[in-house]
Amino acid sequence: MLSLWQDLRFAARVLVKNPGFTAVAVLAVALGVGANTTIFSAVNALLLRPFSFPNTDRVLMVWEKSLDATFLRGSVAPGNYWDWRAEARSFEHLAAYQPQFFNLTDGDQPERLAGARVTPNLFAVLGVSAERGRAFAEEEAEPGREQVALVKRSVWQRRFGSDPGLVGKSVRLDGRQFTVVGIMPDDFDFPWSSTELWVPLAPDAKERANRDSHYLQVAGLLRPGATIEQARAEVAAVAERSRGLHPDSNAGRTAYVETLTDNGTRGSRMHLKVMLGAVVFVLLLACANVANLLLVRASSRQRELAVRAALGASRWRLVRQLLTESLLLALAGGALGLLFSVWGVDYLSHGLPPTFTQYIPGWKNFRIDSTVLAFTLAASLVTGVVFGILPALQATRTNLNESLKEGGKSGVSGGLRRNRARSLLVVSEVALSLVLLAGAGLMVRSFVSMLTADLGIRPDGVLTMQMSLPRPAYPEKSQRADFYERLAARAGELPGAAGAAAVNFLPMDRGGTSSSYFEIEGRPPFEKASRPYAEWRVVTPGYFEAVGMPVLEGRGFNAGDDERAPFVCLVNRSLARRFFPEGAVGRRLVVNEEEGPWEIVGVVPDTKDEDFEEEPELGFYRPLRQDPWWSMALVVRAERGDPAQLAPAAREAVRALDRELPIYNVRTLRDIVDEALSAQRVMVFTLAFFALGALVLAAVGLYAVMSYTVAQRTHEIGIRLALGAEGRDVLRLVLWQGVGLAVAGLGVGLGLSLVVTRVMASILHEVSPTDPLVFAGVAFVLGLTALVACYVPARRATRVDPMEALRYE
Numbered sequence: 119m120l121s122l123w124q125d126l127r128f129a130a131r132v133l134v135k136n137p138g139f140t141a142v143a144v145l146a147v148a149l150g151v152g153a154n155t156t157i158f159s160a161v162n163a164l165l166l167r168p169f170s171f172p173n174t175d176r177v178l179m180v181w182e183k184s185l186d187a188t189f190l191r192g193s194v195a196p197g198n199y200w201d202w203r204a205e206a207r208s209f210e211h212l213a214a215y216q217p218q219f220f221n222l223t224d225g226d227q228p229e230r231l232a233g234a235r236v237t238p239n240l241f242a243v244l245g246v247s248a249e250r251g252r253a254f255a256e257e258e259a260e261p262g263r264e265q266v267a268l269v270k271r272s273v274w275q276r277r278f279g280s281d282p283g284l285v286g287k288s289v290r291l292d293g294r295q296f297t298v299v300g301i302m303p304d305d306f307d308f309p310w311s312s313t314e315l316w317v318p319l320a321p322d323a324k325e326r327a328n329r330d331s332h333y334l335q336v337a338g339l340l341r342p343g344a345t346i347e348q349a350r351a352e353v354a355a356v357a358e359r360s361r362g363l364h365p366d367s368n369a370g371r372t373a374y375v376e377t378l379t380d381n382g383t384r385g386s387r388m389h390l391k392v393m394l395g396a397v398v399f400v401l402l403l404a405c406a407n408v409a410n411l412l413l414v415r416a417s418s419r420q421r422e423l424a425v426r427a428a429l430g431a432s433r434w435r436l437v438r439q440l441l442t443e444s445l446l447l448a449l450a451g452g453a454l455g456l457l458f459s460v461w462g463v464d465y466l467s468h469g470l471p472p473t474f475t476q477y478i479p480g481w482k483n484f485r486i487d488s489t490v491l492a493f494t495l496a497a498s499l500v501t502g503v504v505f506g507i508l509p510a511l512q513a514t515r516t517n518l519n520e521s522l523k524e525g526g527k528s529g530v531s532g533g534l535r536r537n538r539a540r541s542l543l544v545v546s547e548v549a550l551s552l553v554l555l556a557g558a559g560l561m562v563r564s565f566v567s568m569l570t571a572d573l574g575i576r577p578d579g580v581l582t583m584q585m586s587l588p589r590p591a592y593p594e595k596s597q598r599a600d601f602y603e604r605l606a607a608r609a610g611e612l613p614g615a616a617g618a619a620a621v622n623f624l625p626m627d628r629g630g631t632s633s634s635y636f637e638i639e640g641r642p643p644f645e646k647a648s649r650p651y652a653e654w655r656v657v658t659p660g661y662f663e664a665v666g667m668p669v670l671e672g673r674g675f676n677a678g679d680d681e682r683a684p685f686v687c688l689v690n691r692s693l694a695r696r697f698f699p700e701g702a703v704g705r706r707l708v709v710n711e712e713e714g715p716w717e718i719v720g721v722v723p724d725t726k727d728e729d730f731e732e733e734p735e736l737g738f739y740r741p742l743r744q745d746p747w748w749s750m751a752l753v754v755r756a757e758r759g760d761p762a763q764l765a766p767a768a769r770e771a772v773r774a775l776d777r778e779l780p781i782y783n784v785r786t787l788r789d790i791v792d793e794a795l796s797a798q799r800v801m802v803f804t805l806a807f808f809a810l811g812a813l814v815l816a817a818v819g820l821y822a823v824m825s826y827t828v829a830q831r832t833h834e835i836g837i838r839l840a841l842g843a844e845g846r847d848v849l850r851l852v853l854w855q856g857v858g859l860a861v862a863g864l865g866v867g868l869g870l871s872l873v874v875t876r877v878m879a880s881i882l883h884e885v886s887p888t889d890p891l892v893f894a895g896v897a898f899v900l901g902l903t904a905l906v907a908c909y910v911p912a913r914r915a916t917r918v919d920p921m922e923a924l925r926y927e
Contacts, residue, residue, distance in 0.1 A: 147451025150404030152458030168480030172245035233315030248300030264320035369646035444506025452498025548863020576666025672720030856908030
């Protein structure tokens with residue numbers, strides 16, 4: 119311990135005496151460790167521990183899947199769920215749930231709550247229980263006995279003032295009375311973190327046999343000793359029997375099983391893998407950079423190390439001393455990097471809007487915790503060893519006679535041939551920098567492509583707000599249609615409004631959509647397994663004008679398209695081109711045989727979805743009068759200026775029609791588009807920051823090596839100048855050596871980039887992972903940076919005084 123303490127004291131003194139070297143090395147390590155700590159915090163929260171349920175390791179998600187793999191994770195029909203529940207023996211419990219919103223109208227201010235209808239055994243599947251009161255009993259899943267509710271602690275505190283007597287009291291949800299039987303803890307985030315209310319799922323006998331409507335999500339608890347492969351085989355066998363027994367509804371369908379964690383991390387996985395790969399490259403760059411600095415510095419300490427060796431110090435003793443210095447550097451850099459990561463975590467956690475992060479499991483746990491601190495310490499120690507071991511071994515490979523003669527002359531005539539380790543590190547830095555720059559360049563091009571994409575709408579100047587009519591208060595279709603048409607008319611007459619309408623699903627919103635299979639009148643029916651389906655939106659007249667969507671062919675909807683008129687629809691351009699290349703207007707779709715065919719009266723542009731998929735979804739639109747919905751969104755186009763200024767007047771228009779109706783998600787259509795871009799924007803800025811850091815590290819590393827090379831070759835350069843060489847000859851000589859290293863690094867980096875960037879293909883928008891423009895651009899930028907980093911030492915070499923150089927050393 120005494121010798122270790124001596125090593126630490128000596129290492130600290132050495133580093134303090136070299137503040138410039140120490141500062142550069144600590145900053146390089148801080149960048150590498152800080153970047154890794156930040157991204158590991160996200161990986162830890164979103165990939166390693168997205169759920170904190172006691173049974174997480176045994177919970178499986180069961181989906182419907184098409185045999186031709188056109189979809190892998192489809193919602194489940196109630197009849198199929200009850201088949202699985204009765205016949206699949208690998209599950210201890212098999213639960214179903216349906217996310218849903220509820221209007222809480224107790225008190226003066228109505229509130230919209232995110233909730234879910236669940237089978238009572240869901241809580242046994244997840245292994246959770248109520249914090250106060252109890253969870254649901256099995257008999258409360260029977261029709262007529264389901265008017266009980268569980269609320270989250272946040273609702274209990276916010277809405278009911280932490281009333282200790284809330285359990286057992288009634289609350290009004292969607293116009294009906296429900297008895298609160300329990301309060302769930304705040305960390306119970308299922309199915310989403312925004313969920314605050316649960317009521318029993320209580321289908322009657324007819325609904326339990328329903329195999330045509332697919333709206334349930336299914337989670338199962340694996341029996342002890344059973345495997346996921348057994349569960350997959352069982353539900354697939356049940357699905358196969360169902361195809362034989364119910365060919366009309368189950369043709370082309372089977373089952374798909376995955377773990378709860380795999381399902382919950384599906385959206386984050388690829389983005390985080392790319393980010394994790396980027397920060398590992400940054401850390402490797404930092405290690406290479408500091409190792410280069412240590413190698414340069416070790417050359418100036420050869421006499422010191424030779425004297426210590428001559429006095430009896432073993433090579434291991436010298437290596438240990440140098441590694442101690444490296445570890446001190448790494449720990450100081452890690453401490454500073456931890457401060458950087460606090461800022462990084464704050465930036466990332468606030469870079470995405472809550473309406474987006476509510477669907478990301480584990481987002482609440484995205485923070486610096488004890489696991490992250492342990493990772494930072496381990497990363498710092500490993501980094502210290504990685505960048506310190508090569509310089510330590512190189513520096514202690516000492517020839518005592520050579521090192522002690524004449525002050526340790528190094529013999530400079532060998533040039534870069536004697537500095538292969540430094541040269542190799544520089545080549546590695548340039549190559550890694552190119553990979554990071556290429557990845558960032560591809561993301562920037564992808565982001566620019568998304569910004570300039572044709573959305574199919576004009577989002578600027580449009581205000582939106584959502585609402586859902588309580589079913590008991592608006593049981594008739596005509597009541598629902600009347601409400602939304604009157605609301606749109608009132609909102610369109612507001613001062614500053616240029617028009618208003620209502621739609622069931624806003625474009626580019628993550629709140630979901632509806633879709634349906636369809637047939638074409640006059641053509642043979644499609645095969646069951648390959649029936650086309652399209653997104654389905656319901657709108658009031660004036661919707662297309664309000665969102666800035668032109669009608670390309672035919673006409674839009676008008677007041678005459680009501681429940682008494684023939685059913686009509688508009689289709690998007692993709693559906694029209696695919697099925698009606700000769701012209702869509704006047705043709706007929708069959709979606710519901712009970713309703714009969716719908717006549718296509720117009721064609722509108724495709725709209726991008728929230729993920730900016732390159733292949734647009736097929737879509738059609740129906741008039742509200744012919745298909746009244748309870749939940750709709752009001753859209754109001756402003757004549758000029760900020761549409762958000764219309765929000766107070768629009769709220770009053772709603773309250774004038776129904777004072778108890780909650781209004782939620784009040785935002786502009788531009789906000790919705792920006793939310794869809796938010797994940798890409800954060801990733802672009804983060805990767806660009808890492809790439810800029812990599813560029814700086816590569817430049818510093820190349821500059822350090824070339825500066826040291828010039829210093830080592832001062833005597834040689836003096837001789838050349840004394841013999842008549844001109845400054846440009848020396849400049850060319852030194853530049854050629856530096857540019858040679860840079861070109862070697864560019865060659866290696868281009869080859870590596872072409873392989874690595876292919877993994878980004880799934881997150882790029884209309885950009886190839888081998889885009890030549892990006893690769894040429896980043897190679898030019900990195901090459902120019904390397905040239906500047908080499909030029910400064912080369913220029914200094916031309917100013918060497920021959921007389922001083924000849925007396926060098």
